[in-house]
Amino acid sequence: MTEEPVLRVTGLRREFGGVVAVDGVDFEIPRGGSLAIVGESGSGKSTVANMVVGLCAPTAGTITACGRDRSRPARSAKERRLRGREVQIVFQDPYASLDPRHCAEQTLDEVLRLHRADDGKQQRQARVAELGDLVGLDARQMRARPRALSGGQRQRIAIARALAAEPEVIILDESVAALDVLVQAQVLNLLADIRERTGVSYLLISHDLGVVRQITDETVVMRRGRIIERGPTADVLAHPRQPYTQVLRDSVPHAGWKPTRALRALTEGAQPS
Amino acid sequence: MTIAASVLDGVRTRRRRVAGNTVVVWVCAAIVGLALLLAVFGPALAPHDPDAADLTYANVGPVAGHPLGFDSQGRDLLSRLLAGARTSMAGPALVVVLAMAGGTVLAVVSAWAGRWIDATLSAVMDVLFAFPAVLLAVLAAAVFGPGLTAPTLVLALAYTPYVARVLRGAALRERAQPYIAACEVQGLSAFTICLRHLVPNIAPMMAAQGTLLFGYAMVDFAAISFMGLGVQPPTSDWGVMVSTGQPGVLQGYPAESLTAGLCIVVVVVAVNLLGERLSQRSEGR
Amino acid sequence: MTAVAVRPAGHRSGRATGVARFVARRLVMLVATLFTSSFVIFGALYLAPGDAVSTLSGSRTLSPQAVAALREQYHLDDPFLARYFQWLGDTLLHGDLGTSITYREDVSSVIAARMGVTFQLVLYAALIIVVVGVGLGLLSGLRGGVVDTSILVVTTVFAAVPSFVAATVLLSAFAVGLGWFPAVGTGEGLAGTLWHLTLPAVALALASLAIVSRITRVAVRTELGREHVQTAISRGIPYPALVRRHVLRNASIPVTTVVGITIASLFGMSAVVEQTFGLGGLGSALVEASLARDVAVVQGVALVFVTAFVVVNTLVDVAYAVLDPRVKAGSRAS
Amino acid sequence: MTVPVLEVDRLVVDVLVEGEPRTVLHEVSLSLGEGEALGLVGESGSGKSMTARAVARLLPPGARTSGTIRYGGHDVRTLKGGALRDYRGDVALVFQDPRAHVNPVRRIGDFMTEALRTLHGVDKHTAAKRAAAALADVGIADGERRLEQYPHELSGGLLQRVVIATMLLTEPKLLLADEPTTALDVTTQAEVMAILDELRQERGMALLFITHDLDLAGAVCDRTAVMYAGQIVETRESAKLHEDPLHPYTAALVTARPAVDRAVDRLAAIPGRSVSAFEAPDGCPFAPRCPHAVDACHQERPPAEYVDGGLVRCIRADELRGRLAEEVAFHD
Amino acid sequence: GSPPPTKGQHQTATLSATTAVPVGDTGPLTWGLYRATSSLDPLTAIDIPESSVIDSLCESLLLQKPDFALAPGLAESAEYTDPRTLVLKLRPDVRFWDGTLLTPADVVFSLQRARDPKAGGYYSTVFERVASIKATGPHEVELKLSEPDYWLRGELSTMAGTIVQKNDTERKGKKFGTPSGGVMCTGPFRLKSWKAGGETVIERNSTYWNPDQRAKTPRITFKPVESSSAQTAALRTGDLDGYYSPTLSSYEQLKKNARLTVATGPALATDALAITNLQGPLGDVRVRRALSLAIDRSAYSQAVYHDQVATPRTSTNPGTWAYGTSVFAETSGKASPLDRDLDQAKKLVRQAGAEGRTLVMAVVPALSSINTLSTVVSEAARALGLKIEFKTFSPDVFGTLFVDPKAREGIDLLPTLNGPYHGDPAPYLATYTLPGGGQNFSGWQDAKVTRLLTAARETAGDDNRAKLVAEADQLITKELPWIPIAHPYSVVYMSKKITGAPASSVFGNGPWANMIGAARK
Ligand SMILES: Nc1ncnc2c1ncn2[C@@H]1O[C@H](COP(=O)(O)OP(=O)(O)OP(=O)(O)O)[C@@H](O)[C@H]1O
Ligand SMILES: Nc1ncnc2c1ncn2[C@@H]1O[C@H](COP(=O)(O)OP(=O)(O)OP(=O)(O)O)[C@@H](O)[C@H]1O
Numbered sequence A: 001m002t003e004e005p006v007l008r009v010t011g012l013r014r015e016f017g018g019v020v021a022v023d024g025v026d027f028e029i030p031r032g033g034s035l036a037i038v039g040e041s042g043s044g045k046s047t048v049a050n051m052v053v054g055l056c057a058p059t060a061g062t063i064t065a066c067g068r069d070r071s072r073p074a075r076s077a078k079e080r081r082l083r084g085r086e087v088q089i090v091f092q093d094p095y096a097s098l099d100p101r102h103c104a105e106q107t108l109d110e111v112l113r114l115h116r117a118d119d120g121k122q123q124r125q126a127r128v129a130e131l132g133d134l135v136g137l138d139a140r141q142m143r144a145r146p147r148a149l150s151g152g153q154r155q156r157i158a159i160a161r162a163l164a165a166e167p168e169v170i171i172l173d174e175s176v177a178a179l180d181v182l183v184q185a186q187v188l189n190l191l192a193d194i195r196e197r198t199g200v201s202y203l204l205i206s207h208d209l210g211v212v213r214q215i216t217d218e219t220v221v222m223r224r225g226r227i228i229e230r231g232p233t234a235d236v237l238a239h240p241r242q243p244y245t246q247v248l249r250d251s252v253p254h255a256g257w258k259p260t261r262a263l264r265a266l267t268e269g270a271q272p273s
Numbered sequence B: 001m002t003i004a005a006s007v008l009d010g011v012r013t014r015r016r017r018v019a020g021n022t023v024v025v026w027v028c029a030a031i032v033g034l035a036l037l038l039a040v041f042g043p044a045l046a047p048h049d050p051d052a053a054d055l056t057y058a059n060v061g062p063v064a065g066h067p068l069g070f071d072s073q074g075r076d077l078l079s080r081l082l083a084g085a086r087t088s089m090a091g092p093a094l095v096v097v098l099a100m101a102g103g104t105v106l107a108v109v110s111a112w113a114g115r116w117i118d119a120t121l122s123a124v125m126d127v128l129f130a131f132p133a134v135l136l137a138v139l140a141a142a143v144f145g146p147g148l149t150a151p152t153l154v155l156a157l158a159y160t161p162y163v164a165r166v167l168r169g170a171a172l173r174e175r176a177q178p179y180i181a182a183c184e185v186q187g188l189s190a191f192t193i194c195l196r197h198l199v200p201n202i203a204p205m206m207a208a209q210g211t212l213l214f215g216y217a218m219v220d221f222a223a224i225s226f227m228g229l230g231v232q233p234p235t236s237d238w239g240v241m242v243s244t245g246q247p248g249v250l251q252g253y254p255a256e257s258l259t260a261g262l263c264i265v266v267v268v269v270a271v272n273l274l275g276e277r278l279s280q281r282s283e284g285r
Numbered sequence C: 001m002t003a004v005a006v007r008p009a010g011h012r013s014g015r016a017t018g019v020a021r022f023v024a025r026r027l028v029m030l031v032a033t034l035f036t037s038s039f040v041i042f043g044a045l046y047l048a049p050g051d052a053v054s055t056l057s058g059s060r061t062l063s064p065q066a067v068a069a070l071r072e073q074y075h076l077d078d079p080f081l082a083r084y085f086q087w088l089g090d091t092l093l094h095g096d097l098g099t100s101i102t103y104r105e106d107v108s109s110v111i112a113a114r115m116g117v118t119f120q121l122v123l124y125a126a127l128i129i130v131v132v133g134v135g136l137g138l139l140s141g142l143r144g145g146v147v148d149t150s151i152l153v154v155t156t157v158f159a160a161v162p163s164f165v166a167a168t169v170l171l172s173a174f175a176v177g178l179g180w181f182p183a184v185g186t187g188e189g190l191a192g193t194l195w196h197l198t199l200p201a202v203a204l205a206l207a208s209l210a211i212v213s214r215i216t217r218v219a220v221r222t223e224l225g226r227e228h229v230q231t232a233i234s235r236g237i238p239y240p241a242l243v244r245r246h247v248l249r250n251a252s253i254p255v256t257t258v259v260g261i262t263i264a265s266l267f268g269m270s271a272v273v274e275q276t277f278g279l280g281g282l283g284s285a286l287v288e289a290s291l292a293r294d295v296a297v298v299q300g301v302a303l304v305f306v307t308a309f310v311v312v313n314t315l316v317d318v319a320y321a322v323l324d325p326r327v328k329a330g331s332r333a334s
Numbered sequence D: 001m002t003v004p005v006l007e008v009d010r011l012v013v014d015v016l017v018e019g020e021p022r023t024v025l026h027e028v029s030l031s032l033g034e035g036e037a038l039g040l041v042g043e044s045g046s047g048k049s050m051t052a053r054a055v056a057r058l059l060p061p062g063a064r065t066s067g068t069i070r071y072g073g074h075d076v077r078t079l080k081g082g083a084l085r086d087y088r089g090d091v092a093l094v095f096q097d098p099r100a101h102v103n104p105v106r107r108i109g110d111f112m113t114e115a116l117r118t119l120h121g122v123d124k125h126t127a128a129k130r131a132a133a134a135l136a137d138v139g140i141a142d143g144e145r146r147l148e149q150y151p152h153e154l155s156g157g158l159l160q161r162v163v164i165a166t167m168l169l170t171e172p173k174l175l176l177a178d179e180p181t182t183a184l185d186v187t188t189q190a191e192v193m194a195i196l197d198e199l200r201q202e203r204g205m206a207l208l209f210i211t212h213d214l215d216l217a218g219a220v221c222d223r224t225a226v227m228y229a230g231q232i233v234e235t236r237e238s239a240k241l242h243e244d245p246l247h248p249y250t251a252a253l254v255t256a257r258p259a260v261d262r263a264v265d266r267l268a269a270i271p272g273r274s275v276s277a278f279e280a281p282d283g284c285p286f287a288p289r290c291p292h293a294v295d296a297c298h299q300e301r302p303p304a305e306y307v308d309g310g311l312v313r314c315i316r317a318d319e320l321r322g323r324l325a326e327e328v329a330f331h332d
Numbered sequence E: 001g002s003p004p005p006t007k008g009q010h011q012t013a014t015l016s017a018t019t020a021v022p023v024g025d026t027g028p029l030t031w032g033l034y035r036a037t038s039s040l041d042p043l044t045a046i047d048i049p050e051s052s053v054i055d056s057l058c059e060s061l062l063l064q065k066p067d068f069a070l071a072p073g074l075a076e077s078a079e080y081t082d083p084r085t086l087v088l089k090l091r092p093d094v095r096f097w098d099g100t101l102l103t104p105a106d107v108v109f110s111l112q113r114a115r116d117p118k119a120g121g122y123y124s125t126v127f128e129r130v131a132s133i134k135a136t137g138p139h140e141v142e143l144k145l146s147e148p149d150y151w152l153r154g155e156l157s158t159m160a161g162t163i164v165q166k167n168d169t170e171r172k173g174k175k176f177g178t179p180s181g182g183v184m185c186t187g188p189f190r191l192k193s194w195k196a197g198g199e200t201v202i203e204r205n206s207t208y209w210n211p212d213q214r215a216k217t218p219r220i221t222f223k224p225v226e227s228s229s230a231q232t233a234a235l236r237t238g239d240l241d242g243y244y245s246p247t248l249s250s251y252e253q254l255k256k257n258a259r260l261t262v263a264t265g266p267a268l269a270t271d272a273l274a275i276t277n278l279q280g281p282l283g284d285v286r287v288r289r290a291l292s293l294a295i296d297r298s299a300y301s302q303a304v305y306h307d308q309v310a311t312p313r314t315s316t317n318p319g320t321w322a323y324g325t326s327v328f329a330e331t332s333g334k335a336s337p338l339d340r341d342l343d344q345a346k347k348l349v350r351q352a353g354a355e356g357r358t359l360v361m362a363v364v365p366a367l368s369s370i371n372t373l374s375t376v377v378s379e380a381a382r383a384l385g386l387k388i389e390f391k392t393f394s395p396d397v398f399g400t401l402f403v404d405p406k407a408r409e410g411i412d413l414l415p416t417l418n419g420p421y422h423g424d425p426a427p428y429l430a431t432y433t434l435p436g437g438g439q440n441f442s443g444w445q446d447a448k449v450t451r452l453l454t455a456a457r458e459t460a461g462d463d464n465r466a467k468l469v470a471e472a473d474q475l476i477t478k479e480l481p482w483i484p485i486a487h488p489y490s491v492v493y494m495s496k497k498i499t500g501a502p503a504s505s506v507f508g509n510g511p512w513a514n515m516i517g518a519a520r521k
């Protein structure tokens, strides 16, 4: 008997005034699993993420999180709060995704007050410190405004904030794309640690196949709003079946790689324009 | 009357200038601070009763104890200028508070709610825009009679759409920021998000707009008083003094009009420069 | 038309309906504004203390019979809504704007008699704002140094000078003191009109001119600092061509908005200047008429002002779409 | 190595940061031969763009430079008037964000032919023809139509190709490409890189290619310079960087990247973040993060030394050479 | 403090009502008005911008000379054949601008129109004792009176006696007297153009029936100039050739100007405080007297009129004494001036037990003369131990106080500048002293005053009548239903190139513009 997945999405569709951004997307993430969505820019990845966290409403399809139907954005404040304990998101831009006027402690405390209303001030403080430890921020950094922190540190705060509500799933929408390689490596390690320790699931959205390979178990490939290929990450990347996935895979620079125009032409063929 | 409009609009196009010398900022801040102090303590500081008239001294120049001399009614000019600071600043300040409050609420509601609410509010704002402020001033003066009420209401009403428009842009930009989305995902209520995150983050913009608005409110207030629709003599008010002293300018007694006019210009210049700096800072955040 | 012309081929019909919808929206807005304003005006003047009879009597005592006759003649005692709808009906059905109580004349002819001055004045002031304001702004934006600093200082002060102060100072300096310009009235012919309206137009334009110049300066500076200008510099494009091709056109977009709003608001501001220079224009008519509770005239002038405002704004939006290909007609970025 | 087209020697650049002059480039030296491609790799803020800007004479107002930038026997820093224009005609730039670098209110055709028409006196018709041909070169078939469009009507990838085509119209001798593909999809990136590479080889253009992706630089550049905190810490043949890095920072860059073909337990991350030159401490700017740092590293700036045909700024370069190679190899 | 500055000297020299006689014709002129002409219908003309234009276009049955003395106008004579019959003998040769002759029908029509309250005219009360108006001959019109009324003859020289053409007026109906309708009159000028709210242009009537009085200028443009500083500026720059000023704020300045002639002349109006409430402290005549004694009239006259006033001795402006002049001069003219006497005033207040009581005065802060008046009144009240409260009005709403009794509620003092329309103080005094008088806001009455004025109205001889009026005048000045403050002179500013404009305020009711001509050859 298989366990109920923490997140299941079926037949998800979203239109923006006639433009179909997401079209019939299905996937599920088992408890503690990690799924990647890869695909070219504009293929609808972020739209899927936004629908899953309730920032935009699907045109059709269902979203089930932790066994509860979450197909519509929350209507009441209470429902929102409950959803906050199921799915959280970390965005690409670590600066813009933090209120520039609040330090990490304030940011985390606000979330804790919302989700752990029964906790006293001291308990909350302890939890804030714990979260800070978890993402590797020291006390000074916890009290600094985002402006005074580096990109990696900011992204750590964003991750801590996502963790504060103790959700089952964290969506990482290009969360490491803006970071320098060395910092990106730190954050990727951190994400792996957290998953190990807390058993949280990830939905990773990325262009970067190296990152995908590093922290996900399963991968779906999206193109023009549809899923065109899926499977275990290692398989998909090692033996891409769809021509587009192959192109994607071959476009990643690596030692001894030579760029060719032919690659792109392959995908261009499918484009109407 | 609606100079403020153009300025407010233009402010958005401004970008950080090479950091100018801070001396100017300090001088302006000092002037504005002094003006505010005068607004609070001016009437108390006045050496003579600003309304005590003695026609035998009408238009007499400076004498001992009366460094600026007397106005056409034989009242001490310095005392009137000092006492006038209060009405001259209080009215515009009230206008700024009202317009900022109204404009901010409208802007935030528009930006947050979007869709038809935004569209409706924008249309209402456009209608308000098209109303000539003079017309509003005249009508309000007719209904409310002379005094502070009419010009305050009118200018608050006239500035609100400008404030709303500028702040709506800022609020929309802010609303599109991921940190707001993150708050939503956390489950914070819309009201909380607006109050704790959105509004504080457009606050620098609000401060800048408020400051600039104050300068324009002072000018517009004075203009309304000048037309005889606002604060009425014998209340000492800089705008009124420019107006009542105006015949004197051609008669060779320009002191009342010019000193009051100078007070307005100096304070407005200082306020404008400060507002510009503030808005540069809020833009270059 | 022009908004259509800048569009690339292929989308023509879509754009055309877009423009039609834009114009339609503006018309609806105009009508809505006029309705609102007419009601507000009626309401305000109805609520306001004092009535037209006192103006007619010029603060002299009239016999009760005379007063009664006047009240009856001008329906001053009818209930509010009855008066409003009667006026509205007359306006909509007969297209006449009613009769002025103070001038005992059709409002349309009162307006016709006074409109010319105001439009000339606004046009002249607009011209000054555009030529001098934009000119100074360009100069200080492109030159920098002493020129920039002095223009900045002057415009900072100008921007803070209320038009009535400017009017008083100009009047006493250039009309009375130096005698270069006439003090009051409008002249005959083009030269006479220009000569008579110069001081009022300058007084009206002064603060706006300063603001426009400052905005232009900032816009020019902003554009000069843009990356595409840097690219053009790196490509070796000579400075004059650079300014012409990349700075002016782009900077004109924010400047147009500001100039448009400024000009639209001049109509309202003209009242002060008209009063000071004894120009019998619409602005002073508005003030006088509302003091006199001459509702029909207030309505008529408001109609002209509101329409002028909407028209100027519409022109600005069209200009916007022409200048900026990213903007569709009517969807001004705000 | 062929005759150097561009030679930068001990370039120091101070710019105004919040009104204060701050050093952002410290003794940057590099040279670029005819038809050669040099990669400039480093993390954010390391000074890559500043280097390109200094070469292109596009430093922000208030910037001060010392050292030399030589092009065709002249010091670029002192060029004036016609000579400067000639120089700019020879040098072309491509930036990361094509949208910001193309005037949004003018048509593509205008943008492309502007230099031809104003500087080279080419007539409108011919210029348009040449522009369309250049678009075909970069794989845009319907050039004529594109010329009539506005920048906002084109996608980022398309626009970047337009920019490249434009730069090539004036047949420059040196192309400075500042992260030209960072904003693009990987597939588009591959194509744009292919175009750049082809064109460079066909036309014998020298290319200074700036990126933060070591692999990408390695794929198109003969040599790669690695920057850290306003300094070039290592210049080396691209092929050798991956097997035999000389500087611990280069080794860290190589090992920190997750590979596509294999997941590792933990990535070899080093702590801290990259800094600008003026934020760097005394001594080796990388020392605080360097796993191999010793006390001496904190004392003074390491000089640039030649090691195995490459240049490196690390006092322990010789000592570490084998170990770094091992680290990298273990990673692979 | 410091010593008060020296005040200007009170003028005592007798005033000339005229200015130097012109030597010949002059070119087109521009004349200032403080606002635009709003009507040319004589019956609704009540203020300078209307009446001074109408007076150049239209003529009345009798004519006021600059010194307000009556002279034949369109009527060669207007005589009471008996106390109840006034017979008008019309000139046979008078032509309207369109060339038609003036007929008794036109006269009857004009007078009936003026008399009919429904016509909306402002002067119908003037005819309250008229029983009928009839043409009694080819050049004769007869007014039958219900009671004797010797004030009526003078009224024929005002707007009430101004003659318009019957046909034209009837044809134009509602448009009559408006910019689109215009008027048809007999005067030395005819209407050339008139923009609503703008300039009014009149031109010489070349077919004027009275060649002696023909206009000496081909055209006069009446230009409305609202702000007093613009008026001053326009006079100084020569944009205006002349101006009758309602305010004297720039008098000193303009008097010094080498380009201008400034002449002062007699006027009819009196600056006064109307008592509007007898229920309050002012119901006690001692308080009224005290206030009158405490007011610093000379300071006021200096500040507002630059001393261009007749020092008040009684309630009536000496300018109004146009008949029985010597009688008035001997009586009202010899009364002691209303000087300040604070001690006496305080005593009166004490006697009345009015200390600490409150007076409410209506003020219009936007009008500087009323402002100044409020200043002197408040000084006076302070000196007397009375409290004073100001109720402020905008100029427009202020007007309602004269029309609407409700608006006057709660007000004790109402500033007004008021006077008769021709050289007779009696009708003016009657408006505020007789029961039912049009301006008797407080309902004040005094049996003796009523008797004297009623008798005066029914007394034929000028001197006899003057005696009665003068007695009433002095009584009124004692009782003070209104408190006279100043009798300002009329002031005319004229470019030096012209002359002849009357210095008096006759421009409100008599011909004046035709007298202006070139000052030099
Ligand atoms: N709010 C919106 N209104 C209209 N269209 C939208 C909106 N959001 C997204 N789209 C469109 O939907 C499509 C998918 O966008 P989405 O942001 O999901 O792509 P993505 O895969 O996340 O791309 P990227 O990798 O660039 O982030 C795009 O064509 C985009 O233009
Ligand atoms: N216009 C400027 N004014 C002042 N300082 C600047 C300016 N541009 C860049 N800097 C500073 O110069 C240093 C080097 O910046 P540079 O842009 O060369 O970095 P980079 O290596 O190109 O980084 P990235 O990968 O983020 O583009 C940084 O510290 C940066 O903050």
Ligand SMILES: [Mg+2]
Pocket (backbone or CB within 6 Å): A045, A046, A047
């Ligand atoms: Mg996305």
Ligand SMILES: [Mg+2]
Pocket (backbone or CB within 6 Å): D048, D049, D050, D178
């Ligand atoms: Mg860079």
